[in-house]
Amino acid sequence: MLLHWSPRSPYVRKVLITAHETGLADRIETVRTVVASSEPNVELMKENPQSRLPTLRLADGTAIYDSVVICEYLDSLHNGAKLFPPGWPERLVALRRHALGDGMLDTMLMWRAEVLRPPANQSIKHTQAWRLKTNISVDMLEEEAEALGQSPFSIGHIGIGVALGYIDFRFPELAWRNGHPRLTKWYEMFSARPSVRATEPVDEP
Numbered sequence: 001m002l003l004h005w006s007p008r009s010p011y012v013r014k015v016l017i018t019a020h021e022t023g024l025a026d027r028i029e030t031v032r033t034v035v036a037s038s039e040p041n042v043e044l045m046k047e048n049p050q051s052r053l054p055t056l057r058l059a060d061g062t063a064i065y066d067s068v069v070i071c072e073y074l075d076s077l078h079n080g081a082k083l084f085p086p087g088w089p090e091r092l093v094a095l096r097r098h099a100l101g102d103g104m105l106d107t108m109l110m111w112r113a114e115v116l117r118p119p120a121n122q123s124i125k126h127t128q129a130w131r132l133k134t135n136i137s138v139d140m141l142e143e144e145a146e147a148l149g150q151s152p153f154s155i156g157h158i159g160i161g162v163a164l165g166y167i168d169f170r171f172p173e174l175a176w177r178n179g180h181p182r183l184t185k186w187y188e189m190f191s192a193r194p195s196v197r198a199t200e201p202v203d204e205p
Contacts, residue, residue, distance in 0.1 A: 003070075004033035004044060004055040007202040010105050010166045011067040012054045017158050018071040020195030022078040028056075037113070068098065071155055083155045090154075097148075097156025100137060104163040107133050112170050131174075134167070138176045138183065145182035149189065161190040169201045 005012050019025040033053060035041050040051040047063035048055040055065045056073070064070055075083045085091040111130040114122055141148075141160060148157060164187050167176050177184040190196060 001028045001059065002057040003028050003030050004047075004053055004057075005030040006033065006035070006053050007204050008169075009053050010162050010169075010201070013165070013199050013201060014067045014158050014162050015054045015056070015070050015074070016199040017162070017195045018074050018083060018155070020198055021083060021153070021158075021193075022074050022080065024074055024077060025198075068102070068155070071158070075155075081152065083153070083158065085152075085154060090152075093151070094154035094156040097144075097154070098159035100140070101156070101159025101161075101163040104134060104137050105166060108163075108166055108170060134171075134174065135176075138164075138167075138180060142180040142183045145180075145186045149186050157190065161187065161196065165191075165196075165201070169203075 003012070003015065005016075016025070019028050033041060033044055033055075035044060035051050035053055044055060045051045047057060048065050050065070052065065054067055054070055055063055056070045057063050064073055072084050083094075085094050107130050111127060111134075114127055114130075141164075148160070151157075164176065164183075167174055177187075
């Protein structure tokens with residue numbers, strides 16, 4: 001399997017954490033692929049017409065995307081405890097948590113793109129809205145942190161953990177740990193996992 005990859009992408013990081021957790025990391029070759037919303041990658045578009053990361057190419061040439069689809073595919077290839085619980089309500093809880101983490105990432109990626117624009121062209125209204133959404137999401141996760149720590153590790157934990165890690169990576173000034181002791185404790189446990197340590201984001205060109 002070949003994974004189109006970037007060391008900065010939180011969506012790619014979800015896939016790599018999943019690969020490590022499922023014991024499949026050694027079966028995946030990563031290839032550095034550059035994408036930009038304003039400059040589509042023509043070669044990548046032959047596999048993913050949206051020119052987005054991550055994209056996984058299988059041995060038979062089939063390409064699959066996006067991150068949650070790739071993660072569930074990888075989860076189907078091993079016989080251990082599943083990251084996508086097969087039964088309800090556990091599956092619903094895991095998917096809801098993942099959706100919150102992914103929503104946070106979507107918000108922060110838009111926010112990140114906005115702050116890279118010239119200051120005169122930035123929308124204060126939008127950045128304030130994105131900050132509010134992120135802060136309220138962290139507040140909600142503080143209330144759920146104990147339940148997170150008590151439930152089996154799942155795609156929901158990966159989604160939330162990667163989102164919190166992305167705050168540290170791109171928005172450290174938010175200091176999200178302040179006032180969130182339970183979530184901080186949970187994130188420390190999450191960050192200690194070998195799969196998480198092996199996939200720390202790097203701000204390379």
